[in-house]
Amino acid sequence: METILFNLIWIIPLLTVLVCVPLSATRTGILKAIHATSATIVLLIVCFLTYRVYALTGEPANELAAPLALRFFTDIPWLSMMGAHYTVGADGLNILLLALTAFIVWGGVLVSWNIKGNQKVFFALIQLLATSVYGVYMSFDLVLFFVFYEMEALCMYLMIACYGSGRRDYGGKKLTLTLAFGSSMILATLFGLYFEGGVNSWSIMELSKVSLPMEFQMWAFPLMFMGFAVSSSLFPFHFWSPDGHSAAPTAVSMLAAGVMMKMGAYGCLRVAMFLMPEAAKIWLPYVVALLIFNVVLGPFIALRHKDLKYITAYSSISHLGLIFLGLAALTPVGLRGASLQMISHGFLTGLFFATIGMIYERTHTRDITEMGGIMRKMPFLGVGFVLAGFAGLGLPGFSGFIAESTIFIGAFQQDSTLTRIVTVLAILSITTTAVYILQTANRMLHGPLPKKYEGLTDGCFREKLVIVVLVACLLFIGICPGWIADMLDTSIAPIFEKISAATQPVISGIGG
Amino acid sequence: MYSFFNMNFIIPDILLLLFPFIVIGSRLFCNYRSQLPWRIANFGFIAIFILLNFIPLASGEGRFFICNWKIDDFGVLMREVLIISAILGIWLSKDYFEHGADGKPQMHQIAEFIGAIAFATFGGVTVVSACDMLTFFLGLEIATIPMYALTAWNKKDQLGSEAATKYILMGSVATAFELFGFSYLYGFAGSLHFGEIQQAVAAGTNPLLWVSVLFLFCGIGFKLTLFPFYTWAPDVYEGAPTPVTAVLSVTSKATAIAFLVVLVFGPLAPVQEQIAPLIALLAGTTLFVGNLGALKQSRLRRFMAYSSIAQAGYIMVALLGPATTAKTAIVYYLFVYAVSNYLAFFIFGIIGHHREETFASLRGLSKQNPSLAVALAISMFSLAGIPPLAGFFGKFHLFFSGASTGHYALVAFAVLNNVLALYYYIQLIKSAWVDEPDGHLSPLRLTRRQRGVIVALSISVVALGFIPFLSNNVFAGFSF
Numbered sequence: 001m002e003t004i005l006f007n008l009i010w011i012i013p014l015l016t017v018l019v020c021v022p023l024s025a026t027r028t029g030i031l032k033a034i035h036a037t038s039a040t041i042v043l044l045i046v047c048f049l050t051y052r053v054y055a056l057t058g059e060p061a062n063e064l065a066a067p068l069a070l071r072f073f074t075d076i077p078w079l080s081m082m083g084a085h086y087t088v089g090a091d092g093l094n095i096l097l098l099a100l101t102a103f104i105v106w107g108g109v110l111v112s113w114n115i116k117g118n119q120k121v122f123f124a125l126i127q128l129l130a131t132s133v134y135g136v137y138m139s140f141d142l143v144l145f146f147v148f149y150e151m152e153a154l155c156m157y158l159m160i161a162c163y164g165s166g167r168r169d170y171g172g173k174k175l176t177l178t179l180a181f182g183s184s185m186i187l188a189t190l191f192g193l194y195f196e197g198g199v200n201s202w203s204i205m206e207l208s209k210v211s212l213p214m215e216f217q218m219w220a221f222p223l224m225f226m227g228f229a230v231s232s233s234l235f236p237f238h239f240w241s242p243d244g245h246s247a248a249p250t251a252v253s254m255l256a257a258g259v260m261m262k263m264g265a266y267g268c269l270r271v272a273m274f275l276m277p278e279a280a281k282i283w284l285p286y287v288v289a290l291l292i293f294n295v296v297l298g299p300f301i302a303l304r305h306k307d308l309k310y311i312t313a314y315s316s317i318s319h320l321g322l323i324f325l326g327l328a329a330l331t332p333v334g335l336r337g338a339s340l341q342m343i344s345h346g347f348l349t350g351l352f353f354a355t356i357g358m359i360y361e362r363t364h365t366r367d368i369t370e371m372g373g374i375m376r377k378m379p380f381l382g383v384g385f386v387l388a389g390f391a392g393l394g395l396p397g398f399s400g401f402i403a404e405s406t407i408f409i410g411a412f413q414q415d416s417t418l419t420r421i422v423t424v425l426a427i428l429s430i431t432t433t434a435v436y437i438l439q440t441a442n443r444m445l446h447g448p449l450p451k452k453y454e455g456l457t458d459g460c461f462r463e464k465l466v467i468v469v470l471v472a473c474l475l476f477i478g479i480c481p482g483w484i485a486d487m488l489d490t491s492i493a494p495i496f497e498k499i500s501a502a503t504q505p506v507i508s509g510i511g512g
Numbered sequence: 513m514y515s516f517f518n519m520n521f522i523i524p525d526i527l528l529l530l531f532p533f534i535v536i537g538s539r540l541f542c543n544y545r546s547q548l549p550w551r552i553a554n555f556g557f558i559a560i561f562i563l564l565n566f567i568p569l570a571s572g573e574g575r576f577f578i579c580n581w582k583i584d585d586f587g588v589l590m591r592e593v594l595i596i597s598a599i600l601g602i603w604l605s606k607d608y609f610e611h612g613a614d615g616k617p618q619m620h621q622i623a624e625f626i627g628a629i630a631f632a633t634f635g636g637v638t639v640v641s642a643c644d645m646l647t648f649f650l651g652l653e654i655a656t657i658p659m660y661a662l663t664a665w666n667k668k669d670q671l672g673s674e675a676a677t678k679y680i681l682m683g684s685v686a687t688a689f690e691l692f693g694f695s696y697l698y699g700f701a702g703s704l705h706f707g708e709i710q711q712a713v714a715a716g717t718n719p720l721l722w723v724s725v726l727f728l729f730c731g732i733g734f735k736l737t738l739f740p741f742y743t744w745a746p747d748v749y750e751g752a753p754t755p756v757t758a759v760l761s762v763t764s765k766a767t768a769i770a771f772l773v774v775l776v777f778g779p780l781a782p783v784q785e786q787i788a789p790l791i792a793l794l795a796g797t798t799l800f801v802g803n804l805g806a807l808k809q810s811r812l813r814r815f816m817a818y819s820s821i822a823q824a825g826y827i828m829v830a831l832l833g834p835a836t837t838a839k840t841a842i843v844y845y846l847f848v849y850a851v852s853n854y855l856a857f858f859i860f861g862i863i864g865h866h867r868e869e870t871f872a873s874l875r876g877l878s879k880q881n882p883s884l885a886v887a888l889a890i891s892m893f894s895l896a897g898i899p900p901l902a903g904f905f906g907k908f909h910l911f912f913s914g915a916s917t918g919h920y921a922l923v924a925f926a927v928l929n930n931v932l933a934l935y936y937y938i939q940l941i942k943s944a945w946v947d948e949p950d951g952h953l954s955p956l957r958l959t960r961r962q963r964g965v966i967v968a969l970s971i972s973v974v975a976l977g978f979i980p981f982l983s984n985n986v987f988a989g990f991s992f
Contacts, residue, residue, distance in 0.1 A: 025882065079905075081840060082912055118882060143908075147899040154898045157938055158889065161946045162878070169946050173938060181931045188924035191915035223924075 002052055005045050006072035006090060009098060010134040010148075012042050013105075013127040025120040032113060035123045039106040039130075046095075046102040053095045054487055065089055065205055067494045070140070075203075083200050084143035092487030093339055094137045097259070097266060100346040101137065103473060104258040105130040107466045108251035111354050114361065115249060117163050122249075129155040129255055136263050142190050142202040142271070149267070150183045152260060156244075156252070164247040165360075171247025175256075178240035182230025186267070189224040192216055193275060207275050208498060214278060221279035224272045225287070232264030232320045235293035241317060246309035246366075250357025253309065257316045258350035262342045265323045269338070273327065274495050277502040284328040288419050291328070294321025296425045299432035303439070308356045308366040311440055312349065315392055318433065319345045325426060326407040329419060332489070332496050334410025337403055339488045344391070344399035344477055351388040351470040355381050358463050359444075362456050368440055373449030377456040382445045384459075384467035389437035391474045394430055399477035404430070406485075522577050524563045524591070528637060531556050532630035539623045549623035550606065553630075557599045564591055580643040580705070587640040589843040590770050593850055594636040597762040598629050600854040603965055604861055605755035608666075619666050619753060628658035629759060636767035640774060644704040645694050648774070652690065655767040656683055656735065659760060663752040675751025682744040686734030693727030696720055697779070706778045714782035725787060728775065729794070736768035737821045738828070739797035746805070749817035754864055757813050758857035761820045762850045769827050773842060777835045791831050792922045795914075799825025800925075803932040807939075812860045812869040815940065816853075819895060822933060823849060826910055829926050833913030841909035848894070848906035848976055855891035855969040859884060862962055866954045871940060876949025881956055885944045887970045894973045896937040897930055902976035 016038040020031055053071050061069035070089030078086045090098070108126060115122050132155070135148030153176050160172030190202075196216045197207045212220075226237070233241040241261070245253045273280045298318030302311045319341065326338025358381050360366050363374065375382040391398035394405075411423040459467065477484060534556070535549050542548045567588050575583050602625075609622045619625065635655025642648035660683065664676035698704060700720045701712035713721065733741040749757045776784055776791075802822030809815040830841040860869055862884070867873035878885035894903035907930070915923045958966075 081837075082909070118878070121878075121882065121886070147904070150899050150904070153934070154893050154901075157941070158945060161942060169942055173935070173942075176938065177931055177935055180934050181928070184927040184931055187911070188920070188927045191911060191923055192920055195915060195918070 002049065003072045003074055006049055006138075007074060007088065009042055009045060009049075009102075010131050010138060012038055012045075013130045013134070017124045017127050020120060020124060023120065025118055028119045031120055031123060032109075035109050035127065038127070039102075039109045042130075042134075043102040043106045046099050049090065050095050050099045053090055053092060054483060057092070057486060057490055062089070065140075067208060067498070068140075068205055069490060069494070071095075078141075079143065082143065082202075083194075084202050085141045086139075086144060087141035087203055088138040088144075089140055090138070091491035092489075093270075093491040094266070096339075096343050096484060096487060097137045097262060097346075098134060100262075100343050101130070101133050101259045103469065104254050104346060104350045105133075107350060107354055107470060108254045110462050110466050111254070111357055112249065112251040113462060115163055115251075122159065122163055125155045125159050126251055126255070129159070129252075133255070133259050133263065137266065140204045142193065142204065142207075144202075145204075145267075145271070146183070146187060146190060149186070149263065150180075152263075153180050153183070156256070159252045160244065160248045163249045164252070165249070166247050167243070168247040171243040171245075175240045175244030175248075178237065179231055182227045182237065182264070185223050185227030185230070189220040189227070192220050196220075204271065204274065211278075212276060217276045217279035218282070221272060221276045222283050224276075225268055225280075225283065228264040228267035228272060229287075229324070230264065232261050232268070232323065233294075233317050234264075234287070234320070234324055235290050238294065238298075238317050242310050242313040245313040245316075245353075246307060250353060250360075253353040253357070254350045257313070257353060258346045261316065261320055262323075262346055265320065265327065265338065265342055268324075269327055269335070269495065274498060277499040280499065281330065281502055284330060285416060285418060287324060288328045288416075288422050291321045291325055291422055292425065294318055295325065295422065296429050299429050299436060303432060303436040306367050306369050308360070308368060308440070308444070309353070311368075311436060312352045312356060315352075315433065315436070316345070316349050318429065319349070319392070322404060322407050322426060325411050325419075325422065329407070329411040329414045330499060331410045331413045332492065333406060333413060335492045335496060336485060336488050337406030337408075337410045339492065340399070340406055340477075340481065340484065341403035343484070344403040344474070347470055347473045347477070348388050348391040348398075348400060351384060351467065351474065352392070354463075354466055354470065355385040355388060358459055359385070363453060368443045370450070371444045371453075372447040373445070374453060374456060375445035376449055377453060378458045380458045380464055380467065382441075384471065386441050386445070387471050387474070389441055391478075393434040393437050397475065397478050399474045399481070402478055402481040521567050521575050521583050522581070524560050524567075525581075525583075525637060525641070527556070527560050527563070528595075528630070528634050531560070532627040532634070535630065536623050536627040544620075549626060550602070553602055553626040554599070557595055557602070557630075561592065561595045561599070564588060564595070576643070580647055581641050582643045583641060586773065586839045586843060587637075590640045590766065590846070591637050593766055593843065593846045594633045594763055596847070597759065597766065597850050597854070598633045600850070600965075600969075601629055601755055601759040601763070602626050603961070604758055604854065604858055605753075607861065607865065607959070607962070608753060608755060625662070625665060628662050629763075631658045632656075632662075632759070632763055632767075636763060636770065639767055640770045642774065643706050645698065645706075645709075646704055648706075648771070649690065649694060652735075652767070652771060653687065655764065656687075659756075659764055662756045662759065663748060665756060666753045669751070669753070671751040672753065673751075675748040678744055678751075679748045682734055682741075686731045686741070688731075689727050689734070690731030693724045693731060696724030696727065700724060701779075706774075709779035710781060713779060717783060717786075721783070725780065725783075725790075729790065732768055732771050732775075733794065736765060736772070736824050736828075737798070737802075738794045738824060739801055742798065742801065742821045745821055746814045746817040749820075750811060750813045754813065754857060754861045754869070757816070758854055758861075761816065761857075762846075762853055765820065765824060766846050766850070769824070769842060769846070772828075772831060773839060776831055777839065781835070788832055788917070788919075791828055792919060795825050795828030795831070796922055796925055797825075798822070798828060799929050801825075803929050803936070806936045807932070809936075810871050812863070812871065812873075812940075815871075815936070816856065816860070819933075819936075820853070822929070823895070826907060826926060829914040829919075829922060830910040832919050832922070833916045837913045837916055841913040844909050845906035848902040848973075851969055851972050851976065852891050852894040852901075852903055855887060855966065855973055856895065858962065858966055858969065859888050859891065862956060862958060866956055871943045872950070873953060874940070874943040875947040875953065877944040879949050881958075884956070884958075884966070887966050888944050889941050890970050890973050892937040892941050894977070896934045898934070900974070900977050902973050905977045 062073040132151035157176040302314035638651025806818035894901035
């Protein structure tokens with residue numbers, strides 16, 4: 001029963017699209033009601049299943065899925081010619097990411113209530129995008145994983161170019177093509193994994209049992225890791241994200257920054273590092289060097305921008321850098337911190353883009369120098385924005401603090417001078433984060449109110465609901481991280497075991 | 513050796529051979545406005561398609577008819593691809609015989625037109641069934657010569673005549689190359705029969721063989737639009753009437769690739785490894801050049817020409833794999849390619865009826881005719897190889913086949929090229945989805961047949977990929 005529910009997570013959005021096909025595009029009321037209902041149902045299912053995964057912790061999992069402890073495991077032969085299977089399952093890590101996705105999709109549907117253009121197509125594309133993200137987090141077969149991973153390209157361009165704002169065609173193309181570039185790097189290595197693995201299987205579990213030839217790993221790991229890192233905007237592949245996010249409509253920004261950028265980090269952890277641990281040990285120190293840009297320079301760039309979405313995009317770049325710092329630390333604490341940061345940043349950036357979208361809908365500008373004093377007119381939205389900012393700069397009580405401090409502790413445990421230097425720099429850069437967030441909030445929310453904004457109204461119930469739910473999630477993770485950390489620990493354990501058991505001698509990287 | 517009994521499997525081929533004569537002959541019994549030839553054509557092609565589905569697959573070596581006509585799994589599936597292409601081709605062409613922009617039909621003599629397409633189809637069937645060089649060569653010529661005539665079918669169009677002249681000149685040179693290659697191959701092996709050539713090749717090689725291989729590849733390079741020999745394609749594709757361009761891009765390409773498959777996995781199988789670098793070079797350069805060429809096009813059919821040059825490069829990647837994997841990948845891809853390509857050409861055909869066939873004519877399509885814009889996006893994303901559409905699974909099979917013999921570098925190059933391809937397909941989608949409508953464009957009117965075909969093709973492009981269980985059925989069981 002729970003297994004069926006689990007598989008429904010990605011099927012329901014797809015069915016919703018099919019149900020809406022015969023409806024006329026002018027009946028927007030019914031369309032929106034259907035999409036909102038479907039998103040809510042998926043959200044409820046995912047919440048229930050998350051609880052079930054938590055409750056089942058410690059109980060023996062399906063043996064077929066060893067060495068991972070997967071619940072709701074489904075394995076059906078799919079493309080027999082290539083040996084691809086339909087393999088899905090849930091452990092602590094991916095069910096939490098699924099929960100994050102469900103919240104963001106639900107929020108995304110609610111905030112796009114008044115989107116201009118053909119709403120039927122827009123909501124269908126959101127649901128397709130949701131299907132793709134759910135599928136990525138659920139699947140444990142590399143072909144299935146890749147199919148879902150690449151599906152986003154189809155939706156993203158159309159959504160940004162048709163429903164976005166500003167330089168939408170340019171932003172959409174830049175985002176789609178860069179992401180496609182990343183996934184083509186992944187695809188090229190996938191074939192290598194299959195043929196070099198020699199087990200005639202695309203299953204992540206099966207491939208993790210064999211040790212891949214070192215020669216292959218040495219070229220495949222960087223290719224695959226960078227391929228995934230493109231979608232997490234790791235330097236030097238970060239350039240798509242500010243342009244893409246600023247051109248995208250609110251819901252797409254939320255989904256792109258909130259969950260899709262995590263797909264890359266998730267792929268790095270689940271596929272690249274898990275399957276090629278020996279090469280990971282050799283290459284990851286170099287990744288740490290790249291992080292200096294993300295973590296240290298990202299906030300400074302955000303400081304200089306005037307466009308709210310650019311600021312948030314650069315803030316995302318710096319926060320995603322922290323995820324990679326946690327991954328590159330290669331310690332259990334670091335990995336846990338990285339996973340926590342994936343979830344925490346998903347909620348906070350979702351909240352960020354949601355409030356920005358709501359404010360933009362009213363002021364029709366995102367330039368902070370043109371705004372001022374809008375806290376007086378929109379106290380609720382203003383407070384939502386400030387809370388997202390607080391979570392972003394790592395205020396204790398919010399999820400950001402827990403995640404970031406875990407990453408710093410984990411990274412500092414790594415016995416490498418370079419990692420420690422970057423960690424210290426990263427800790428210091430939080431100050432910069434605080435500066436640009438407070439400065440933005442100050443310029444936008446306080447000060448004299450321009451005349452043209454006299455008639456602004458605060459959020460309606462629908463918008464307030466989204467903000468309240470997302471803030472509640474941030475607070476929940478921040479105040480009781482124990483439950484989530486437990487779930488993450490049990491699912492990270494097999495990955496870390498595999499990495500620490502890697503037999504190749506650890507060649508110390510730069511400065512090691 | 514000759515089994516004169518239980519030769520049911522040959523019935524579809526014989527029907528296909530008689531078929532063009534019946535269609536053309538039917539003109540004797542009706543006036544020029546009659547729908548009879550068209551009805552016969554529809555009925556005949558569909559009947560042959562259904563009959564083909566009765567042939568059980570997994571027959572190992574295949575069945576032989578008088579020892580030089582072989583029907584194996586690959587052959588049966590290729591026949592299906594060719595017939596699907598023929599059916600869609602005549603459906604697409606139907607509108608051109610009915611009305612044009614000025615109310616008059618653009619082309620005349622539908623019976624002969626259908627007959628030519630049927631001959632081309634039969635030529636393709638001959639290529640996949642041939643067991644000796646003579647039949648093989650004959651098949652290739654039967655497949656090509658009707659295409660020359662089809663290219664110039666619209667007699668009033670000067671571009672069409674120019675294209676046909678160009679095509680016939682290039683095609684003759686290619687034929688000369690092939691004949692030269694065949695003659696050297698005969699000189700090398702001392703036999704026309706593929707089985708004996710294969711034995712001779714396995715026994716040892718000498719420079720004579722390499723010269724003949726080179727010439728054969730050059731010759732087929734013209735027909736498959738491979739890298740240095742592709743230059744005729746954009747002009748011919750642009751000059752020919754749209755339905756002919758569609759047939760040219762599917763039937764003719766399928767025939768040419770079938771020629772290579774039969775050659776590489778038949779007589780040349782023992783030296784496949786030695787000629788792999790040549791194949792890899794042709795594949796890599798072709799797909800790169802095709803993709804580069806498509807970047808800057810603004811006319812739809814020229815754009816499709818470059819796109820199909822690139823697709824030929826992708827198909828070549830699969831030739832590097834082991835026989836079964838490669839054949840399955842290529843047939844699967846041709847199915848997918850035929851469906852996606854015809855979907856695009858149907859849409860371009862509709863546009864071409866009312867407007868010029870350029871990117872600018874697509875402006876505002878998503879506002880005026882959202883369903884057509886969705887269909888266009890589906891076909892373009894499928895050709896670009898974006899999951900879950902069929903094109904992705906097709907390309908995945910091709911790359912899988914190429915990678916299975918360790919050609920990772922070529923596969924990586926091809927995969928990266930896909931990003932380039934995505935760029936120009938998105939460019940086309942942008943015209944239809946993002947650009948503001950242009951008031952000067954005449955409105956589009958869809959007939960019921962056009963609407964039906966577009967819906968059916970869109971569904972099959974989505975379903976072939978979305979439910980790739982179908983591919984399973986086609987290749988593993990084929991339990992009709």
